[in-house]
Amino acid sequence: MTEPHRWTMKATRHYDYEIVETTDLFDPDNPQLRRLPDDGGEGTGEGVGARLVVMDETVEEIYGRRIRHYFARNAVSVEYLTLPGGDAHKTFEQVLRVASRLTAIGTNRRGTPPIAIGGGVVQDVVGMAASLYRRGIPYVRVPTTLLCQIDGSVSAKTGVNYEGCRNRLGTFAPPPLTLIDRGLIASVPERQVRSGLGEALKMALIKDAELFALLEEYGPTLVAERLQDSGPGTRALQPGRTVMHRAIAGMAEELCKNLWETDLKRIVDYGHTFSPVVEMTARPELCHGEVVAMDCVFSAVLAHHRGRLPLRDLERIVNTVRRIGLEPSHPMFGDPAVMRQALTDTMRHRDNHQYLTLLTGIGRTEFVDDVTAAELDEAARVMAVLDRDPHTPLADACASRPVGMAA
Template identity: 45%
Template sequence: MSANSGGTAKIGTDWRVRARQPVGYDVRVLNGLLSPSNPALAEACGTAPGRSPRCLLIVDDSVDVLHGDRLRAYFEAWSIDVEWHVVPGGEQSKNLDEVVAITEAMTGMGILRRSEKVVAVGGGAVLDVAGMAAGLYRRGVPYVRVPTTLIGQVDAGIGVKTGINHGTHKNRLGSYYAPEVALIDPEFLRTVPKRHIANGLAEIVKMALIKDAALFDLLELAVHDLDAAAFADGEPGGPAVEIMSRAIGGMLDELEPNLWEEVLERSVDYGHTFSPSLELRADPPLLHGEAVAVDMAVCVALAHNRGMLGTADADRAIGLLRAAGLPVTDPVFTTDLLVEALRDAVKHRDGEQRIPLTDGIGSATFVHDITREELGEALRFVRERAGSDTVLVRAAR
């Protein structure tokens, strides 16, 4: 839409406005992020010759305990003026009150709209809340992501989605708001508990199943050695480094053409059809990746029962999840809950099921006609495998 040649506004009753908003952000994997000799974080905060910036640091409470002294020493070394705001880690922080509290911290700081940054350091939940607050405040202030968990480094911290839970629904309120940069330092993983390493492995297994058969093979061979130290100390060219690189690269390859989800058939939704309902209802509670693993096991069974995945490969997939320390069943996961979860997913996916299923390991296709009977059969298939000693971690070569 444009003005006419006389410089006056067009007179009419109907207009159509078209605009494009370019999005570009960097995802960088680097070691020693908090070493004062490493300029990456300081540059992301806006440090430049003759300029000492300010930033608002949103930090996970566990990260504050584990790495707070190193963060303070880093910012002091670079003469960065930091306002500190600590947020509880985990799902408890993903609520509107926490988002508002962060915006109030921005107001209290008097953050400048473009030249001063919000820096979020923590797990996926804290990154979600900080990103949502940054996107809402003055309709957007720049922010930087520093994910410190494995699931944050391979999934939650590298896309553009933000979100909080609402009612009984996972990520029901949210936005698309890209960071300026995501800085991934595997050394943070050294202090991540074993359960949370397994939590992140679920999202890596997901990428292997729907996109990267070579990654699946690599995971089968290395899964028993993939602990916190393996990722934190990974040698260049070693399995942990390659696994993380393949997982991040594969995820970004899937996200980039469809950042705003204009296309609702998304292979990265694998394991995310039924898991949102399970994650918020499981007792004892499940982590995000654990719920995704249970969902993936059901989807493996659905694919097997439809003839899309052979028995040997179905056993390999379920066996890999178990070898990674992930659950494949949960008492809360009944046929009734699966049906309810699918009904909600259909609303989210604009009236169609759009369920990604493995069409052979490393490939995915979408189905739209899963029935209640199929869901019940899938649960039985998984429960049989979960109670069987015949599921192998490594397939016969």
């Protein structure tokens, strides 16, 4: 038998993309929104044909008139499509709706990149459509929720929920340009702001003790002011701006090292191990950042019980979650069977490894791969106490912590 011929292909794809902060994005004199991603930022790019502008339904209600005025004043040829927000609408049907409009208006390969203006749901849907249309076209991302500005805005991922599983179908397709206008958060409902701060908390816990201190000190103010600057000179530090910058910078630094997730050990998955199943099945529904914060607490309890995280740090974490106005626990986190199943499901996503990020302090982590079912049960027991009786001191709830662990 002759040796088979073999042709080996080797290729790398270099990828640059930028996240640009701006203000008054819908002011017709601001060139950012109309510029083509690779025009050097001058805002002179004019595509060949119409560009599709996809707006979240609520964004359309609040900003639609200004957005239409913006493109009309700048004589940019655009067509509009409005999509609903909310995870129930993160479906492949919505992706096809976008693809169908791209086809209808004759979107070409590079010159007329669509613009997605909305929260994480619209971004994930439009991003996925753009990554499939003609096998991938560029698009521009304008995140309008806090969660999406500090997390999704940096990410390379798109996706939709499928057959009851979060983000089961999706692609890696970062857009060349993301525009962040913190002013847009002023209209975001308080609950969504708290949810966004849940992701900021995750970032703080895994690598940024200073960010944690800001959340700890200014949690209620950040929510009340929706991360907007207060009047000039009233406060030297603008916590909203600093929190956003630090959260984005932390995410960017982490993702750059492992953008395509060839390494399945990712500290940014902290808060995302036990939460997906809760996020998909809890009724009434919970927001993404709400379950992420609960998962952060659950994982911190695990670390404390292993003797790796001092009680004082755990107390600060739970306290900060509450100061942001988030709940540290939920009955599903107090159910050992749910937590065991959650870890099993997530391990499939990590090639049957736990690769669990646990804290060794605030802003410090380690990976573990040997958490036992008994440890999960014990952490779930603490979460059940936190959920049922928020007044129980953590020291009592964690009474079975290892002897010798500093309080």
